[in-house]
Amino acid sequence: MNLIDELKTILTSDRVSTNENVLAQHSTDESYHTPHLPDVVVFPENTQEVSQVMKLANANGVPVVSYGLGTSLEGNVIPYEAGIMIDYSLMNNVLEVRPEDFLVKVQPGVTRTQLEKELKKYGLFFSVDPGADATLGGMTATNASGTTSVKYGTMRDQVRDLEVVLADGTIIHTGNMAAKSSSGYHLNGLFVGSEGTLGSFTELTFKVYGIPEHTMAGRAAFDTVDDAVDAVISILQAGIPVARVELVDEHSMKQINIFSDTDYKEVPTLFLEFHGNEAGLQQDVEFTKEIISDNNCQELAFESDTAGRNRLWEARHNAAYAFLHGNPGKKQMVTDVCLPISELAGAIKDGREAVEASGLVGGIVGHVGDGNYHILLMIDVNEPADIVKATEVNERIVDYALARGGTCTGEHGVGVGKQKYQEKEHGEALNVMRKIKAVLDPKGLLNPGKVID
Amino acid sequence: MNLIDELKTILTSDRVSTNENVLAQHSTDESYHTPHLPDVVVFPENTQEVSQVMKLANANGVPVVSYGLGTSLEGNVIPYEAGIMIDYSLMNNVLEVRPEDFLVKVQPGVTRTQLEKELKKYGLFFSVDPGADATLGGMTATNASGTTSVKYGTMRDQVRDLEVVLADGTIIHTGNMAAKSSSGYHLNGLFVGSEGTLGSFTELTFKVYGIPEHTMAGRAAFDTVDDAVDAVISILQAGIPVARVELVDEHSMKQINIFSDTDYKEVPTLFLEFHGNEAGLQQDVEFTKEIISDNNCQELAFESDTAGRNRLWEARHNAAYAFLHGNPGKKQMVTDVCLPISELAGAIKDGREAVEASGLVGGIVGHVGDGNYHILLMIDVNEPADIVKATEVNERIVDYALARGGTCTGEHGVGVGKQKYQEKEHGEALNVMRKIKAVLDPKGLLNPGKVID
Numbered sequence: 001m002n003l004i005d006e007l008k009t010i011l012t013s014d015r016v017s018t019n020e021n022v023l024a025q026h027s028t029d030e031s032y033h034t035p036h037l038p039d040v041v042v043f044p045e046n047t048q049e050v051s052q053v054m055k056l057a058n059a060n061g062v063p064v065v066s067y068g069l070g071t072s073l074e075g076n077v078i079p080y081e082a083g084i085m086i087d088y089s090l091m092n093n094v095l096e097v098r099p100e101d102f103l104v105k106v107q108p109g110v111t112r113t114q115l116e117k118e119l120k121k122y123g124l125f126f127s128v129d130p131g132a133d134a135t136l137g138g139m140t141a142t143n144a145s146g147t148t149s150v151k152y153g154t155m156r157d158q159v160r161d162l163e164v165v166l167a168d169g170t171i172i173h174t175g176n177m178a179a180k181s182s183s184g185y186h187l188n189g190l191f192v193g194s195e196g197t198l199g200s201f202t203e204l205t206f207k208v209y210g211i212p213e214h215t216m217a218g219r220a221a222f223d224t225v226d227d228a229v230d231a232v233i234s235i236l237q238a239g240i241p242v243a244r245v246e247l248v249d250e251h252s253m254k255q256i257n258i259f260s261d262t263d264y265k266e267v268p269t270l271f272l273e274f275h276g277n278e279a280g281l282q283q284d285v286e287f288t289k290e291i292i293s294d295n296n297c298q299e300l301a302f303e304s305d306t307a308g309r310n311r312l313w314e315a316r317h318n319a320a321y322a323f324l325h326g327n328p329g330k331k332q333m334v335t336d337v338c339l340p341i342s343e344l345a346g347a348i349k350d351g352r353e354a355v356e357a358s359g360l361v362g363g364i365v366g367h368v369g370d371g372n373y374h375i376l377l378m379i380d381v382n383e384p385a386d387i388v389k390a391t392e393v394n395e396r397i398v399d400y401a402l403a404r405g406g407t408c409t410g411e412h413g414v415g416v417g418k419q420k421y422q423e424k425e426h427g428e429a430l431n432v433m434r435k436i437k438a439v440l441d442p443k444g445l446l447n448p449g450k451v452i453d
Numbered sequence: 454m455n456l457i458d459e460l461k462t463i464l465t466s467d468r469v470s471t472n473e474n475v476l477a478q479h480s481t482d483e484s485y486h487t488p489h490l491p492d493v494v495v496f497p498e499n500t501q502e503v504s505q506v507m508k509l510a511n512a513n514g515v516p517v518v519s520y521g522l523g524t525s526l527e528g529n530v531i532p533y534e535a536g537i538m539i540d541y542s543l544m545n546n547v548l549e550v551r552p553e554d555f556l557v558k559v560q561p562g563v564t565r566t567q568l569e570k571e572l573k574k575y576g577l578f579f580s581v582d583p584g585a586d587a588t589l590g591g592m593t594a595t596n597a598s599g600t601t602s603v604k605y606g607t608m609r610d611q612v613r614d615l616e617v618v619l620a621d622g623t624i625i626h627t628g629n630m631a632a633k634s635s636s637g638y639h640l641n642g643l644f645v646g647s648e649g650t651l652g653s654f655t656e657l658t659f660k661v662y663g664i665p666e667h668t669m670a671g672r673a674a675f676d677t678v679d680d681a682v683d684a685v686i687s688i689l690q691a692g693i694p695v696a697r698v699e700l701v702d703e704h705s706m707k708q709i710n711i712f713s714d715t716d717y718k719e720v721p722t723l724f725l726e727f728h729g730n731e732a733g734l735q736q737d738v739e740f741t742k743e744i745i746s747d748n749n750c751q752e753l754a755f756e757s758d759t760a761g762r763n764r765l766w767e768a769r770h771n772a773a774y775a776f777l778h779g780n781p782g783k784k785q786m787v788t789d790v791c792l793p794i795s796e797l798a799g800a801i802k803d804g805r806e807a808v809e810a811s812g813l814v815g816g817i818v819g820h821v822g823d824g825n826y827h828i829l830l831m832i833d834v835n836e837p838a839d840i841v842k843a844t845e846v847n848e849r850i851v852d853y854a855l856a857r858g859g860t861c862t863g864e865h866g867v868g869v870g871k872q873k874y875q876e877k878e879h880g881e882a883l884n885v886m887r888k889i890k891a892v893l894d895p896k897g898l899l900n901p902g903k904v905i906d
Contacts, residue, residue, distance in 0.1 A: 059726065098794040100473065100686055101824075143635040158609070172882040178791040179823040179856030180607050182596040182646050182866045184879050184904065185886045189609070189642025193635050210692035233553055239663035240730075256556015262821050277693075277740070292536070322619070342553040357903040370632040371554075405630030413635045426637050429625040433638045439892045451637065 003060060004125035007042055007084070010052045012055075015043040015090070018407045026067055026077075026085045030132070032331040032381050032390075033075030033416060038065065038085035045090050047163060047171060047202040054200070055169035057084055057445055064167075064198040065447050068109065073334050073414025076142060077194050081448045086200060094118045095203065103160060103177060105205045106442050108137025122209045127152035132318040137201050142413035143193030147316070150369030151275070152209065154411065156192040161204035164191055167441040177205060191438070195413050196447040198440050212243075212275035216285055217309040218302035220272065220285030220292045221265040225249060225352075225364075228268045229345040231295035236341070238291060244273035244313075245369040247354075248307065252319050252376070253364030259322030260315040265299055271316045271370070272307070277327040278368045319365050320376050327361060327378040333390040338372040338410030347400055349376055354396045358389040372410035399424075414451045422453070456513060460495055460537070463505040468496040468543070479520055479530075479538045483585070485784040485834050485843075486528030486869060491538035493519065498543050500616060500624060500655040507653070508622035509536055510898055517620075520901050521562065521591030521651040526787050527868025529648050531594060531830060534901045539653060541590050547571045548656065556630060558658045561590025562748040577661045580605035583864065590654050593866055595866035598647030600697040600769070603822030604728070605662065607864065609645040616656035617644055620894040630658060643889070648866050651893050651899040665728035669738055670697075671755035673725065673745045674718040676700060678805075678817075681721045682798040683823045684748035689794070691744060693737050695765075697726035702805075705772050705816030705829070712775030713768040723821070724769045726762070772818050773829055777799040780814060780831040784842040787869075790854035791825035793861030800853055804828055807849045811842040825863035831868040867904045875906070 005172045007016045016039050017023075024258075038429065044050045057064045063083030065343050070077055079085055092109035099122045106115060115126050130139060130146040138144075140162070145154035152158075161175035172344075174187035193196055200247050222228040225247065228344060232245050248256065270292075274284050292300055292439035339347050341375030348364060353373060355362040377393060379386040398408045398421050408414075408421040424428055437444075437452045460469045470476075471493050481488035493513075497503045510517045515538030522836045523530055541606040545562035559568060566586050568579050583592060583599040591597075593615070605611075614628035617844050627640035636735055644651055645728040652714035675681040677699065680839030701709065706719045723745075727737050738755065743758045745753055756762045777785060792800050801817060808828060828845060830840040851861045851874050861867075877884055883905075890897075 001685055016758065042710075046858070091678065098795065101793040102689070103793065114569055141705070142799055143633075143639070145633055145635075149810060153610075154635075155897060156639065157606075164840050166885070170884075172879065174882060175877070176860050177793045178825070178854075178860045178863065179790055179794070180596075180602060180825065180863050180891045181860035182607075182789075182862045182864050183860045183871065184611065184867065184875055184883065185651075185889060186642040186646055187595070187882055187885060189639040193639055198638075210690065213692060219626075235552070236555070237663065239666060277733055277736045279736040283730045338633055340551065340554040340556065342551065342633070372631070372633065374872040401631075407629050407634035408633045408634045409635045410631065410633050411635050414637065418636065425629070428623050429627060429640055430637065431623075432625060432640060435892045436638060436889060439888045 002416060004040055005063060006054065006056055007040060011042055011044060011049055012306060016334045017041045022235055026087065026432050029070045029075060029077050029385050031075050031417065032333050034076055036078050036080045037082065038079040039082045041085045041087050043087050043090045047165065050086060050165045050200060051169040051171055053084060054087060054167065055163050058168050061443060061445065063445050063448050066137065066141065066200040067132055069111065071132040071134040072138065072142060072415060073412045074417035076413050076415035076450060080253065082360045088135065089204065097122055098269060099124060101177065102208050103205055104208050104242065104380065105381040106136050106202060107203060108135060108201045112136065112139065119208055122355060123211050125211050126206065126208050127330055128155050128158060134217040136204055138231050139197050140192055140204055143411065145411040147246055147367060149367060150245055151243040156189055158206045159188050159192050159204065160207060162188060162191050162201050166199045167443065167446050178230055193413065195415065195451050197437060197451050198446065207295045210430035214278050214281045215273065215275055215309065216281055217266065217273040217303055217312050217438045218300065220270045220297050221299040223296045223298060225344050226349050227296045228270050229368060231292050233341060234249060234295065236289045236369065238287060240288055240289030242272060242369060243275040244271065246316055247366040247368045247373065248316060248319060249364040252365050255322035255326050255363060256319055259318055259325050262315055267298060271312060291360040291380045303442040319363065322374045323378055329380065331381050332376045333379055333394065333395055334377040334392050334412065336378065336412045337397050337406055339404055340402050341371040343404040343406065344368060344371045344373065347397065348373055350400050354393045358393050360386065360389055364449035370410065393436070416450060419453055454517060457493055458499060459509055460493060460506065463509065464495055464497060464502055470494045479540065482523045482524045482525040482528060484528050484532055484682055484870065485786050485832060488530050489533045490535065491532040492535045494538045494540050496540050500618065503618045503653060503655050504622040505536060506514050506539060506857050507618050507620065511621050511896065514896060514898065516898050516901050518651040519590065519594065522564065523587030524585040524587040525591065525595060525868060526865045527870035529868035529903060531864050541588065544655065550575055552577060554630065555661050556658055557661050558656060559589050560656060561588060561654045563589050565589065566593065568869050579659065579661050581611060583606050588705050589657055590750065593645055593654060593657055594648050596864065598864040600699055600820060602820060604694060604696040607751065608732040609642055611655065611659040612641050612645050613660055615641060615644050615656040617652035617771055618655055618898065619652045621898050622724065631717055646866065648868065648904050650890060651903045667731050667734045668726060668728055668762065669734055669755055669757055670765050671728040671753065672717065672765060673723045673750050675721045676749045676751060678721045679798050680749045680799050681723050681822060682801070684723065684745050685796060686742055687744045687748065689822065691740060693741055695725060695822060696728040697724065699724040699769055700770060700819040700826065701772060702779065702817040705818050708775035708779050708816060709772055711767050712771055712778050712840040715768055720751060724765060726829050772816065776816055776829045776831055781860050782833065784833045784834050786830040786832055786847065788828040788830065788850055788863045789862045790850050790859055792854050792857055792859035794824040796857040796859065797821060797826065801826055803853050806852045807846045811846050813842055822861065837902045843868060871901060872906055
């Protein structure tokens with residue numbers, strides 16, 4: 001019996017696909033990386049099926065890649081060694097909400113907006129917002145974060161427990177439902193961000209938050225990126241618990257205006273949001289206004305109603321799509337360095353110079369409260385020179401970040417795109433990672449070629 | 454050349470001790486566990502010396518235990534297989550404070566109060582307060598937490614980077630100075646809480662916070678533990694960002710009054726603290742008062758001045774010492790389960806029943822915002838029956854917690870005392886931990902017999 005037939009005995013045959021279109025859909029992500037077809041895509045409905053698929057793959061030495069919605073940006077899910085692709089779209093139930101415990105348990109195929117909708121019924125929200133409507137499984141696999149991480153942290157900070165199917169089909173739980181634990185080694189943290197290279201997630205338990213009593217959002221336009229970053233440092237120094245603070249440079253503001261039909265000033269801009277009780281929030285906002293005014297702010301506009309806030313954040317989140325829309329036929333290389341915030345203004349200045357020198361079109365957006373910024377570099381993937389230029393920009397800014405205590409990827413993960421920087425970033429620690437990979441996936445079948453070479 | 458002589462070639466001979474008193478000082482911690490002498494205690498001054506000691510130990514198959522101040526509560530640092538004890542008291546410098554980046558880099562022997570003093574100069578504070586004036590190295594090794602974790606998290610949440618000397622002497626860095634990263638596997642999280650079984654920390658970089666603009670603390674006396682826990686759940690549900698919320702039961706209040714010369718009501722009491730801006734804090738406190746009044750509060754007293762607040766927290770932190778003082782000649786077995794908060798009231802009730810049934814003296818204190826509580830059980834270590842009874846209480850409450858999604862240790866670590874619960878708590882995941890231990894410490898020389906059997 002061949003592998004496909006064996007898979008059909010584990011799952012029903014309609015959930016094992018070698019259809020060309022299905023394979024093509026699972027050959028790529030949202031990045032510029034070259035696609036590659038899997039041999040077969042399976043759609044499990046429960047943990048036991050995933051475990052049996054893993055056992056079969058392990059017995060036959062076949063690679064296995066886990067797939068959410070393919071919104072990754074570093075080729076994280078592209079199956080370069082083919083094999084079995086586990087698509088989690090049929091495992092998309094919110095299994096349990098425990099409002100008293102501020103916990104939710106989901107299957108990996110649940111999307112962020114789907115979870116939001118469910119949690120809203122309980123007055124709760126999930127804090128990580130990477131922009132894309134990714135699956136929770138995928139977001140956990142890359143340790144995704146985004147605009148709200150400055151206050152609420154990354155995916156890793158939300159994970160209480162993962163049910164994981166290991167390479168040999170064994171099912172483990174990496175944590176528990178308690179708010180903290182000093183028991184055993186911290187497997188939660190290890191599996192979060194492991195990009196399917198150590199196991200595949202089948203159930204995920206997250207910490208959630210009560211919807212804040214009050215929310216205010218605003219936009220502050222500055223003369224220069226330096227002024228904007230200085231304002232952010234002053235806001236953080238003042239201890240103001242800002243919930244989002246995003247930098248959008250003048251080039252990105254221009255694309256946003258075209259795409260979102262807004263008429264924002266086309267200068268370096270901060271998008272801000274505050275969560276809290278009414279009195280405290282008012283005081284935070286007043287203090288922030290003072291700080292911003294002291295940093296050469298040209299214009300400051302706050303939105304207190306939901307519609308205005310939503311418009312603002314939709315515009316910000318559409319920055320990447322705005323560039324794609326404004327450059328038809330091109331793809332994006334999105335850089336992702338993160339540095340100590342004192343080094344951020346210098347890093348962005350150097351990044352902008354690198355873009356100018358390359359001649360490529362590129363905008364800068366940043367989760368500045370975390371010291372994380374992205375250059376949205378537009379490239380023609382059929383034009384080798386474009387890829388060379390974009391790669392040079394990426395290398396320059398990664399080197400800049402690593403020399404200053406930063407990281408090559410703040411939130412997109414390693415995939416294939418950031419693998420060449422792993423040795424430089426981690427040094428001897430990379431050998432520790434290699435040893436962990438080797439002992440948990442001795443045949444190297446789980447998402448081979450990703451994270452660890 | 455024997456081992457001692459070889460150590461003297463690595464360190465100066467005055468920093469290699471086999472003095473009986475020195476060995477005895479390093480044979481125990483603050484727990485009831487049986488002491489055991491190391492063969493030799495070394496006092497390194499830098500990372501290179503630690504690395505050379507490790508290489509020597511590795512070459513000779515000699516166990517190595519890392520030692521801070523011996524404040525652990527589960528025998529975590531007792532060298533049951535003798536060997537070399539690395540005492541970090543000479544590596545006690547605060548190496549760098551980066552106020553703009555909210556970072557501090559310290560050596561492992563720096564104590565919490567020493568760090569506090571240094572950070573205060575910059576308007577910053579370190580958020581983890583386990584009560585004891587432990588070293589930062591030790592606190593990291595056990596993933597310590599305490600009264601403020603409900604708002605600021607545990608040690609693991611503060612660690613940005615660790616310099617670690619591995620079993621073979623290799624020096625690695627587990628992280629970087631960026632606020633977040635998705636690069637490689639998350640070694641920070643893995644090494645935090647590993648209790649010296651995977652490596653020894655020689656430099657630690659932590660996240661720190663600005664000292665809050667305003668702080669208020671208070672005490673609320675209730676009729677029953679249930680009422681107190683219900684009040685906490687309501688406070689959290691309301692989204693009030695309480696900075697500390699501690700339960701002290703009537704038995705502990707009585708001991709506190711005797712020890713601290715206070716005249717607090719001897720009923721279940723919450724100790725609370727709030728951090729924020731003036732307006733927001735005022736609103737939080739008012740809302741909290743309403744909630745507390747709705748939960749059968751007998752008495753509510755807030756302290757707005759520093760002296761009053763310090764008196765309050767000193768009283769709370771001295772609860773364990775108060776019991777020791779009130780029971781001369783006895784030692785303490787301190788339990789440490791942590792559960793989802795919805796299960797906490799039931800757990801404490803069951804815990805109290807277990808204490809009554811045992812006939813032992815014991816008070817309950819809890820970091821209730823985290824679902825973590827301790828029973829301070831007084832035992833005569835020379836009385837085998839006492840140990841049996843206390844162990845039975847501990848087993849009963851651990852079983853209760855594990856059956857409800859909790860953990861056997863919220864903050865004290867596994868050491869030797871919680872090892873027997875690891876299989877039950879982690880199941881198949883324990884094998885993953887064993888594999889990681891085996892691959893990073895193949896000879897089993899690092900703090901042998903701890904965490905992983």
